[in-house]
Every structure is written in C-alpha cells, then in structure tokens.
Amino acid sequence: IDCLNNGQRNACNTITSSMFQNKGNIFFLNGGAGTRKTLLYNTIALKCRSLGHIVVTVASSRIASLLLIGGRTTHSTFSIPLDVLENSLCGFTKQALQAELFRETKLIIWDEVPMQHRHCVEAVDHTLRDIRDSEKPFGGITVILGGDFRQILPVIPKGIREQIVNASLRHSVLWKHIHILTLDLNMRLNHGDHENAIFANFLIEVTIL
16 A cells, blocks of 8 residues: 555545445546556455455456456456347356355456446446345445556447447446546656656547547
C-alpha cells in the first residue's frame, strides 16, 4: 500500500470500503498502459485475502491473468459459453461447487474488460444474480472491471465499426451502474523529460468510445 500513488490509494480505499460495507458497487478502473493497474489489483486482492475474504481475480486474456496473483481467465473461471448471446448464462448450476465459491465471494477483479464482448460480462451478471438469489448487479458482489478503451476492443469477425462499438461494455445495460475510477499518472514515463510528458498527455487525450 505504501507503494501506491495518490490516485491508486484513493481508488483502493473506495473499492475496499464498498467491499467491507457490503455495498456491492461496480467500479471501472480506467487507466492506460503504465498507470500500474495490475499493482493496484494485486494490492487490493492481498489486503482483502489477508483479512480472510474470498477474492476472485480474472482477466480476459491468458497473458494478463498471469500477472494477477491467483489469476485465471474469465472463460475458465466463470465457464462462459464460447458462443455467447444476449441471454446466455454461464455453464454451471446452483448446486455446483463453483456456485458455492461465488456465494462466498466478496470481491471480483476482472482485468482487460474492454476487449471482452459485453454479452460475456452480462452472462456473468445474470448467473451471479441467479445463484445468489439477488437482483443486484453481479448478485451484490463488489466488482472491479479494469482496462483501457483506447487499446483492444472486442473482436467481431468481419464486423463494421457500429458492430464493434455495440459489442463494447460501454453499450451494456450494466454501464449505468458502474462507478468510474481513473488513473492518469503514467508511472513508466519520466515526467521530468519534456517529450515524455507531452507523450503521456497525448495518450490521455486520445478519443475513446
């Protein structure tokens, strides 16, 4: 925690407060490459696990999941169907051991969400509401969705711009429930260097969906 900058520390306090108070808020951690989102994910996960809480850490890609402590891919963790549709559910029942895990889960950390089709996120939401018998988003679990919409968007085979934009999480029914937390300090760049500072500002100003 001592390694976090002010923006990371504020995000950490906001997220853990929601979890400890069982508010079940959904957060989108918006930050470009170099803002050390992964450091923040792991810090929050370790803090919560040290207090005996169950934290599920996943990522949309295998490479990103390897950077998370105890991380796995979203498809393997939630059993998301490969051909996911608007009304799809995950591939486990309310009686499965997998369901029991999610009934006890206090926090879900999901990295690289912008590259995931919104129907995948909605399938997890529908399933958690069902197994936890709750109408709250994700069954009342506090959720951190993270990534950067300036990077990779959902891949739609032979899709046009409108189809790709429509597949984005920004166009999901869940977006209205999401609280946005932003990390804007690029820790990889030396901000004492004028050209690096200009480049860091350029990355932030790139238009998103």
